[in-house]
Amino acid sequence: MNLSFIREDLLNLSAYTPTPIDESQKKLIRLDANENPFNLPEELKTKLALFYENKIETNRYPDGSHLCLKNLIAEYINESTSLDDVIDNDNISVGNGSDELIRSLLMATCLNKEGSILVANPTFSMYRILGESLGIPVINIDRNESDFSWNIDKANETIAATTKPPVRVVFVVHPNSPTANCLTTTEIQWLKDWPRDILVVIDEAYYEFSQKTLVGELAQHPNWIILRTFSKAFRLAAHRVGYAIAHRDIINILEKIRLPYNLPTLTQLAAQFVLENRHLILPAVGDIMKEKERVYNVLKGLEQFKVWHSDGNFIYLRSANNPSTQNHNNILDQLKEKGILIRHTGGGLRISIGTATENDILLQAIRIINN
Ligand SMILES: Cc1ncc(COP(=O)(O)O)c(C=O)c1O
Numbered sequence: 001m002n003l004s005f006i007r008e009d010l011l012n013l014s015a016y017t018p019t020p021i022d023e024s025q026k027k028l029i030r031l032d033a034n035e036n037p038f039n040l041p042e043e044l045k046t047k048l049a050l051f052y053e054n055k056i057e058t059n060r061y062p063d064g065s066h067l068c069l070k071n072l073i074a075e076y077i078n079e080s081t082s083l084d085d086v087i088d089n090d091n092i093s094v095g096n097g098s099d100e101l102i103r104s105l106l107m108a109t110c111l112n113k114e115g116s117i118l119v120a121n122p123t124f125s126m127y128r129i130l131g132e133s134l135g136i137p138v139i140n141i142d143r144n145e146s147d148f149s150w151n152i153d154k155a156n157e158t159i160a161a162t163t164k165p166p167v168r169v170v171f172v173v174h175p176n177s178p179t180a181n182c183l184t185t186t187e188i189q190w191l192k193d194w195p196r197d198i199l200v201v202i203d204e205a206y207y208e209f210s211q212k213t214l215v216g217e218l219a220q221h222p223n224w225i226i227l228r229t230f231s232k233a234f235r236l237a238a239h240r241v242g243y244a245i246a247h248r249d250i251i252n253i254l255e256k257i258r259l260p261y262n263l264p265t266l267t268q269l270a271a272q273f274v275l276e277n278r279h280l281i282l283p284a285v286g287d288i289m290k291e292k293e294r295v296y297n298v299l300k301g302l303e304q305f306k307v308w309h310s311d312g313n314f315i316y317l318r319s320a321n322n323p324s325t326q327n328h329n330n331i332l333d334q335l336k337e338k339g340i341l342i343r344h345t346g347g348g349l350r351i352s353i354g355t356a357t358e359n360d361i362l363l364q365a366i367r368i369i370n371n
Pocket of ligand 1: 033034096097098099100124173176177203205228229230231237240241242
């Protein structure tokens with residue numbers, strides 16, 4: 001068909017195509033999306049279902065202010081980080097997953113050919129995908145192979161050399177996906193020394209697992225913004241809720257850009273429930289991290305893999321003898337035949353931590369894989 005009314009750059013872009021999830025998919029051991037292996041506690045699901053039945057007016061629009069949810073998020077942040085400068089609800093914006101916030105940030109900074117973004121690979125692919133879908137130049141540099149830290153000299157050179165349009169946003173991830181490393185003190189110092197005309201997006205999607213955050217630094221660095229999500233430790237991937245923490249002036253801009261009713265009523269309620277009941281939900285993070293240590297130690301002992309330290313609920317590894325795309329795909333396929341899904345990304349394999357039983361099955365299978 002004649003698509004001459006469509007932006008030319010979009011015509012050549014390949015779509016992000018998620019795998020359809022049917023009942024057979026649910027029987028597989030799904031270690032490919034860094035989700036929490038545990039569903040919500042039964043009592044919370046029942047409470048949510050009762051709310052839907054008795055309280056929610058499906059004919060009414062959701063609360064577009066998100067005020068109740070923002071207050072709870074602020075309380076959670078202030079409680080988990082003893083801050084001198086308290087986070088308030090006007091330091092928070094809520095999105096339909098952090099994906100929506102990433103897109104809003106890109107729209108606010110780089111559209112109209114005003115800016116480029118800088119990412120260090122391997123990293124979370126949505127920065128690039130969303131950037132490209134908006135026609136924003138994405139500047140890619142490689143990370144240091146040994147520990148996947150930023151190649152700071154290369155980044156500085158690249159920023160200085162990129163003028164048309166200049167770098168407006170840099171995405172760092174703490175800890176990074178897929179490589180699971182947190183920012184080092186050298187990298188953090190580097191970000192602190194930055195000019196204020198570049199926005200630093202610090203993605204802390206896995207904060208509850210790493211227990212490392214830069215939220216305490218926000219007041220000194222008004223060009224920083226932190227992204228978090230309810231999709232991981234809080235077990236709400238199905239509901240799509242993420243939030244941004246930043247100076248109120250940046251938050252105001254995000255609020256201008258978002259759709260007025262971006263979060264359905266049930267989703268807002270679900271996020272409120274998990275925050276109010278975090279004492280029931282978050283203790284499992286400790287169990288997942290213990291499992292992570294166990295899986296890491298077994299994988300580390302296998303000669304056929306090179307395995308990296310992890311600060312998240314997932315482990316990154318590569319074949320020691322043959323780290324080619326073909327061989328990694330082959331490993332992926334062999335595991336798939338045994339009903340186990342993992343992710344091939346960034347030149348390696350990323351394995352999410354599942355339940356103890358799922359991890360046992362994974363470890364048994366991976367030991368005997370042809371590699
Ligand atoms: C680093 C990182 N940021 C953001 C996300 C997406 O979060 P959300 O589900 O809130 O869109 C992910 C999901 O895997 C991630 O790995």
